[in-house]
Amino acid sequence: MPKLTIDGREIEVEAGTTIIQAADQLGIEIPRFCYHERLAIAGNCRMCLVEVEKMPKPVASCAMPVGEGMVVKTNTPVIKKARQNVMEFLLVNHPLDCPICDQGGECDLQDQAMAYGSDRSRCQEGKRAVPDKDYGPLVQTWMTRCIQCTRCVRFISEIAGTPVLGGLGRGEHMEITRYVNSAISSELSGNLIDLCPVGALTNKPASYTYRSWELKKTESIDAMDALGASIRIDTRGNEVIRVLPRINEDVNEEWLSDRSRFAIDGLKRQRLDRPYVRRDGKLQPASWAEAFAAIAAKVKSAGSKIAAIAGDQADAEAMVALKDLVESLGSTSLDCRQDGAALDPKVRASYLFNSTAAGIEQADALLLIGTNPRKEAPVLNARIRKRWQKGGFKVARIGHKSDLTYKYEHLGDQASILKDIADGKHPFFEVLKAAAKPALIIGQGALSREDGAVLLGLARKLADATGMVVEGWNGFNVLQTAAARVGGLDLGFVPGAGGKDTAGIVAGAAKGEIEVVFLLGADEIDMSGLGKAFVVYQGSHGDAGAHRADVVLPGAAYTEKSATFVNLEGRAQQTRLAAFPPGEAKEDWRVVRALSEALGKPLPYDSLKSVRERLVKANPVFAAIGEVKAAAWGSFGTEGAVTDKALVSHIDNFYMTDPISRASKTMAECTAAFGGGCGCNHKKTGTHG
Amino acid sequence: MSSNSHEPESFAFNAEMLEKAKGYIARYPAGRQQSAVMPLLDLAQRQEGWVSRAAMEVIAEMLDMAPIRVEEVATFYTMYNRKPVGKFHVQVCTNLPCMLRGSDDVVAAAKAALGVGFGEMTSDGLFTLSEVECLGACVNAPMMQINDDYYEDLDAGSTKTVLDALKRGETPKPGPQNGRQFSCAAGGPSTLTELTFQTEKA
Numbered sequence: 025m026p027k028l029t030i031d032g033r034e035i036e037v038e039a040g041t042t043i044i045q046a047a048d049q050l051g052i053e054i055p056r057f058c059y060h061e062r063l064a065i066a067g068n069c070r071m072c073l074v075e076v077e078k079m080p081k082p083v084a085s086c087a088m089p090v091g092e093g094m095v096v097k098t099n100t101p102v103i104k105k106a107r108q109n110v111m112e113f114l115l116v117n118h119p120l121d122c123p124i125c126d127q128g129g130e131c132d133l134q135d136q137a138m139a140y141g142s143d144r145s146r147c148q149e150g151k152r153a154v155p156d157k158d159y160g161p162l163v164q165t166w167m168t169r170c171i172q173c174t175r176c177v178r179f180i181s182e183i184a185g186t187p188v189l190g191g192l193g194r195g196e197h198m199e200i201t202r203y204v205n206s207a208i209s210s211e212l213s214g215n216l217i218d219l220c221p222v223g224a225l226t227n228k229p230a231s232y233t234y235r236s237w238e239l240k241k242t243e244s245i246d247a248m249d250a251l252g253a254s255i256r257i258d259t260r261g262n263e264v265i266r267v268l269p270r271i272n273e274d275v276n277e278e279w280l281s282d283r284s285r286f287a288i289d290g291l292k293r294q295r296l297d298r299p300y301v302r303r304d305g306k307l308q309p310a311s312w313a314e315a316f317a318a319i320a321a322k323v324k325s326a327g328s329k330i331a332a333i334a335g336d337q338a339d340a341e342a343m344v345a346l347k348d349l350v351e352s353l354g355s356t357s358l359d360c361r362q363d364g365a366a367l368d369p370k371v372r373a374s375y376l377f378n379s380t381a382a383g384i385e386q387a388d389a390l391l392l393i394g395t396n397p398r399k400e401a402p403v404l405n406a407r408i409r410k411r412w413q414k415g416g417f418k419v420a421r422i423g424h425k426s427d428l429t430y431k432y433e434h435l436g437d438q439a440s441i442l443k444d445i446a447d448g449k450h451p452f453f454e455v456l457k458a459a460a461k462p463a464l465i466i467g468q469g470a471l472s473r474e475d476g477a478v479l480l481g482l483a484r485k486l487a488d489a490t491g492m493v494v495e496g497w498n499g500f501n502v503l504q505t506a507a508a509r510v511g512g513l514d515l516g517f518v519p520g521a522g523g524k525d526t527a528g529i530v531a532g533a534a535k536g537e538i539e540v541v542f543l544l545g546a547d548e549i550d551m552s553g554l555g556k557a558f559v560v561y562q563g564s565h566g567d568a569g570a571h572r573a574d575v576v577l578p579g580a581a582y583t584e585k586s587a588t589f590v591n592l593e594g595r596a597q598q599t600r601l602a603a604f605p606p607g608e609a610k611e612d613w614r615v616v617r618a619l620s621e622a623l624g625k626p627l628p629y630d631s632l633k634s635v636r637e638r639l640v641k642a643n644p645v646f647a648a649i650g651e652v653k654a655a656a657w658g659s660f661g662t663e664g665a666v667t668d669k670a671l672v673s674h675i676d677n678f679y680m681t682d683p684i685s686r687a688s689k690t691m692a693e694c695t696a697a698f699g700g701g702c703g704c705n706h707k708k709t710g711t712h713g
Numbered sequence: 714m715s716s717n718s719h720e721p722e723s724f725a726f727n728a729e730m731l732e733k734a735k736g737y738i739a740r741y742p743a744g745r746q747q748s749a750v751m752p753l754l755d756l757a758q759r760q761e762g763w764v765s766r767a768a769m770e771v772i773a774e775m776l777d778m779a780p781i782r783v784e785e786v787a788t789f790y791t792m793y794n795r796k797p798v799g800k801f802h803v804q805v806c807t808n809l810p811c812m813l814r815g816s817d818d819v820v821a822a823a824k825a826a827l828g829v830g831f832g833e834m835t836s837d838g839l840f841t842l843s844e845v846e847c848l849g850a851c852v853n854a855p856m857m858q859i860n861d862d863y864y865e866d867l868d869a870g871s872t873k874t875v876l877d878a879l880k881r882g883e884t885p886k887p888g889p890q891n892g893r894q895f896s897c898a899a900g901g902p903s904t905l906t907e908l909t910f911q912t913e914k915a
Contacts, residue, residue, distance in 0.1 A: 187779035192788040203781040204766065 028094035043085035043096055044072050054098055055107065055136045057114075057221045058173035059086035062277065064182060069114070069173050071136065073106045074098045082106045104140070111140040114171050117152045118222070125169070127223030129236040133171065157201050159208045161693035162286055163216055164228035170200055175219045183279070184210040185409050185429025200224075209698045211402035211678055214285040218268065218278075227266055229286055229690045234258070234265045242602035243270060245589055247337050247582035248284040248682065250504035251275060251381065251401045252591030255284065257583050257602035264288045264583050264603055274382050274652075275591065281402040282694065283678065283685055288583070290688030294566045296578040297607025307576060312608065315575050316622035319540075322558045322574075323623055326539035328354030331529040333362060334517050335545030335563065336506030336682055339587030339599075341635045342562075342579070342612030343508070343517045344642055345627055346544055349616055352625040356520030357529055357538065360512025362548045363674065364526050365468050366476030367502070367509070369518040371658035374480065375510060377404075377592040378498035379463050380652055385411045387499060389459035391452065392421040393442055393483060395467025396673035398428050399700070400505045401592070405429065418459070420452050423469065423671040439470070439479055439666040446486040456490040463492060463499030469674040471502070474667065481661025493657050500657075504592040505675065507582070508545075511590035515642040533557035543569045544612070545579065547683050562615055564605075565683035577619070578609035581684060585611040586632060588639065588646060595652045596645050676700050719797055724767035730756045734775065747778045750786050754793055762802075763794035791845070798841035799834045801879055803827070804858040807844050810851035815868060819855045820844070822869035826876040839880065852896040853889055862887035866899075 027036045030047050037046045042065070047054050057069035067087035074085040077095040082103060085096070097103065115137065122128045154167035174191060177200060181187040188206040191198050202208060208216075216225050239258035246253040246267070253276035256268045267288055269280035299315035300307040310318075323330060332350045334343050338360070347358055361367060367375040379387060384407050397405040405428065411417050412430035419432035422441050435441050435452060444450040456462040464487065470479045483500065486492075492499035504510055512518070519525050524532050526549060532538035534555035541554060545563035551572040561573035564581040582589075584605040590596045605611070610618075613635050620627040629635045639646040645653065675681060677700040679691040726734055737752040750772065757768040764787050773780040787793045794802070805823055807816050824830060827840045834841045850856045853865030857872070864875050864887055871890035878885040893899050 181779070188781060190779075190781035190785045192784060194789045194791075203779070203784065206780075 026090050026092040026094070028090050028092070028096060030096040031098055037090055039090075041090050043074060043076075043083075043088050043090055043094075046090050047074075047085065047096070047098060052098055054085055055140065056086060057132060057136075057171060058175060060175055060178075060219060062183065063175060063178040063219075066174050066178065069171065070110045071107060071114075073103060073110065075100050075103055107140045108142065111137060112142060112146070115141060115145065116147050117168075118171065119151060119168050121169075121223075124232075125166070125223040126164075126226040126231060126234075127169075127220075127236075131223060132221035152196065154199050159202065159216075159225070160213070160697050161690060162213055162228055162282060163208065164226045164231055166224050166226065167199060167201075169222050170224035171222055172198055172200065173221055174200070175221065176200065176216045176225060179216060179219050180208070180210060180213075182413070183215070183406055183410070184212045185406075186210040207698060211282050211398065212279055212406060214282045215269070215279050229289060230266050234260060239265055240602075242600050244583065244599045244602060245591075245597040246280070246284045247339075247507035247589055247599065248287060248685065249281065249401055250507055250509060250592040251404055252507060252589055252595065252597050253280050253284060253403055254597075255280065259603050262603045262606075264291055274380070275593075275595070276381075276403045277407075279403045279406060283681070283691065286690045286694070287679075287685035287688040289690050290565070290684040290686070291581050291583060291603075293689070294683070294687040295606050295609070296564060296566055296570060296576055297609055298578055299608065300570075300573075300576040302574040307570075307573070312618070313622075315577060316619055318575050319560055319619065320622050320624075322540055323353065326558070329538055330355045330540040330542070331357035331524060331532065331538045332359075332517075332542035332544065333526055333529060333546040333549060334358075334360040334508060334512050335362060335543065335547060335569070336508050337564075337582060337684070338508040338512065338544045338546075339582070339585065339589060339612060340508075340511040340515055340596075340639055340646065341587055341632070342544055342616055343512050344515050344639050345613045345616035345620075345629075345635060346542060347515065347517050348627055348638070349620045349623070349625065350542065351520070352620070352627075353623070356523030357532070358517050358519060358523060359526040359529065360508060360517040361526055362506075362546050363468060363472040364476075365471040365509075366480050366661075367471060367513060368480070368660040369513045369516065371660040372514070372594065372655035373493075373498065373500065373657050374484070374660040375502050375504070375513050376594040376655050377465075377501045377503060378493075378655060379501055380593045381407055383497075384408060384463065384501070385414075386497075387411060387459075387461050387463035388416055389418045389456050389462045390420070391445070391456065391462075391464040391486075392419065392423065392428075392432070393464060393466040393479070394423045394439075394470025394473075394671035394673070395465055395503050396424065396426060396428070396469075396675065397465065397467075397503060398426075399673055399675045399678040400467060400503055402678075404503075418455050420455070423467075424673060437670040437672070438668060439473075439475065439671055440668070442479060442482050442486070443666055446482045446489065448489065453486075453490065456486070456492070459490075461497050461499060462490050463501060465501045465503050467503045467673055468505055469672050472674055473669065473671075475664065477662040478664040478666055479661075481663055482666075484659070484661045498654065498657065502592070505681070507589050507591070510592060510594060511588065511596070514590055514594070514645055515639060530554060543573070545569070545683070562612065563683065564609070565687055567683040567686060577615050578605070578607065579612040579615060580605035580609055584609075587611070587613075588636070588649075590645065593652050594645060594655060596647075596649050598649055720766050722767065724757070724761070724765055724771050726756065726771070727760060730760050738775070746776050747782070750776055750778070750783055751790075754783070754787055758793060761797075762800075763797050797834070798843075799839050801840050801859050802843065803840055803876070804843045804845040804848070806846070806848050806850075806854070806856055806858075808847040808851075810847075811855040814854040816855035818869040819857060819867045819872045822872040823857070823876060826873045840876070853893075865889045866891040866893055 056072045058066045072085045073082040075097040156165045177189045180189045242257045246255045254270040254272035271278045301310040409430045487500040530553040540558045543561045547567040547569040559573045561569040562577040679694040685691045737749040741748045769783040773783045831844045856865040866889040875885045
């Protein structure tokens with residue numbers, strides 16, 4: 025490994041490291057615009073010039089690999105002058121609109137101009153103006169501010185895999201633009217805003233609504249999909265202004281999907297801000313006491329004929345409280361699987377993404393079953409693409425044929441193909457068998473079919489037969505899409521002895537066997553099937569559940585509570601309260617706790633700390649926040665015949681999957697502009713299944 | 714960037730060009746066929762006179778690359794025409810050596826002979842006049858390029874003669890227009906005038 029000296033400090037780094045990376049390791053700051061550690065090296069901004077002994081001219085440190093015995097200087101007068109000159113060139117055509125620029129205060133160019141900029145310009149000529157481009161409803165362009173670093177071009181080509189941006193023309197006339205007939209239909213397009221070192225690409229929905237220094241920053245966890253990306257929620261007063269990704273190498277690196285980033289305007293619409301009770305067929309505003317009294321009256325007569333369904337964004341604290349409450353009332357009819365997915369709560373490995381998100385980069389063969397990871401977990405899909413780009417990675421897919429941003433072998437859309445592979449009768453079986461680290465990803469589109477349990481069993485059989493589960497590697501992956509799902513399964517929000525599952529609860533309600541149904545943010549079940557049952561809906565938004573409800577209890581959205589979610593890898597993570605719930609709405613577990621008091625069955629915890637202790641008692645995974653522990657392998661799934669229905673992803677419209685994104689105007693605009701996402705241009709909206 | 718009004722709906726290489734294109738693609742190893750993007754753009758331009766968006770999309774498809782990557786190449790190099798040009802594309806160099814040797818007269822004569830300015834096409838679709846950067850024939854400055862041929866050592870008169878000949882459907886002889894042989898010294902050799910060879914001595 026080469027040893028070099030930077031500013032008199034010695035460091036030994038891997039061969040092939042560039043000078044800028046070595047300097048970063050030492051904590052020596054080198055200014056840069058075009059260089060980004062996750063993108064290919066462009067070397068076109070020239071801001072990172074350093075002096076290297078025995079080299080005649082300053083060199084671009086981002087593009088210069090280290091050499092043995094190199095002596096690098098980053099802070100000489102020559103370098104300062106060189107960077108000042110580069111800065112002067114960059115500013116020749118950059119407008120002086122920092123006071124009205126949304127990037128102001130968090131702009132690389134602004135910051136570095138403080139160090140290397142001049143307070144006056146020698147340029148007599150007019151600045152060039154560049155027409156703005158249409159990048160869709162999420163990304164606002166201010167092309168005159170562009171310094172042609174090409175980070176956006178590289179991101180959209182390399183990471184997002186939708187190469188629609190490019191630099192046309194040359195020299196003074198070069199413009200970054202999108203290809204004329206293609207929309208920026210990447211589900212990761214919001215990351216362009218973060219990557220842009222200047223204010224050329226800004227957050228369109230939040231345009232002109234904030235100055236970066238006014239915002240309160242809260243580190244939290246995303247609950248819009250099951251990946252549980254690390255996010256930073258920026259609020260002003262009680263309003264969520266924007267959501268940004270935080271770096272978390274294990275989960276989302278530094279990317280965030282567009283739904284997670286831009287659906288937040290849904291937090292301001294359709295909110296339930298006070299309890300409601302249905303009187304004379306209409307939901308009427310009520311006090312908490314009236315609402316609880318109405319529930320208590322009904323529960324008393326219903327006895328144990330009650331049931332609870334948890335939705336896709338329910339937090340673990342609320343679920344464990346509701347589970348304890350329902351069980352104390354004598355019922356075991358609980359389910360957190362709204363779509364009826366055949367997930368086996370007894371074997372933890374059967375519902376996790378066992379390879380982990382980062383681990384998928386080690387796989388060398390992958391089978392996708394009934395899933396469209398690009399729609400179901402775009403950031404995870406970018407990881408698969410990253411793996412694919414390295415080469416030596418065979419991907420095949422059983423399901424709908426669509427662009428996943430990497431090449432794969434489309435085996436067909438019949439579930440019988442999975443059976444053939446599992447039986448070793450299909451050539452892809454040999455590919456998996458020959459791979460050192462084979463993996464499969466089975467989606468909810470497969471598991472929520474009526475033969476879901478059979479497909480799960482076939483996937484397990486395939487995993488066993490191809491050596492996917494060995495010491496140190498488990499390539500059996502279930503791609504969850506609901507943030508609540510793994511947590512619910514972990515804490516046992518599933519039917520107990522004699523209890524009914526989601527389909528059983530709905531059927532029971534229709535037949536009168538279930539008289540009271542609690543919906544904890546559950547909006548995706550068939551509300552019309554609930555018959556005459558008394559429905560209590562607790563949640564944040566006036567969506568399908570609240571419309572059907574007899575009593576509505578206002579809850580908090582994921583930005584408004586300190587709550588635990590377990591992501592698809594089985595990683596317990598906690599959100600933090602960034603804004604308060606609106607009106608009379610409360611953190612969800614507190615609502616359940618208060619309700620338990622009203623029902624005469626007070627739950628034995630009344631602080632967040634004690635609920636979390638209860639969670640740990642239910643499952644020790646809740647004690648290890650931020651960690652993933654390998655889950656024990658076991659036997660799960662059933663044997664049987666598969667139906668000949670085509671395998672499809674259960675998500676039609678990437679932009680609208682949950683109450684928050686359905687309430688979001690921005691997501692509605694995206695649906696209108698991009699269809700269902702992924703360039704598939706489905707005209708359908710909403711979700712099914 | 715050009716407006717879209719002149720963009721055709723579709724493009725296809727003719728048989729001869731397609732054959733050549735395949736030849737270019739075959740020169741590069743599998744997976745590196747993108748290297749053929751420049752010759753293919755040239756073939757498209759030779760066929761149509763210019764490179765349309767439809768042509769770029771066909772090339773992108775043939776080379777398994779994103780259309781924007783092809784467009785980046787086509788717009789970077791000024792020798793790819795992104796707008797239709799006349800049958801004769803008259804490109805007059807106005808860089809320093811040509812200017813010092815009288816390219817201003819050449820430009821004026823060309824404009825007068827064709828009746829169009831830079832970047833414009835004559836109404837009969839025969840000529841497009843362009844101002845270009847150095848074409849590497851400074852030794853015979855001033856010069857202009859018409860399609861694949863260089864016309865060199867021009868002045869106002871010879872410029873008009875060349876263009877008028879083209880208008881009549883003739884093909885004027887390319888190269889120096891002042892009688893000079895290639896880039897031999899104008900007016901005959903000034904050194905080694907009494908050169909005799911060893912064998913001649915005896």
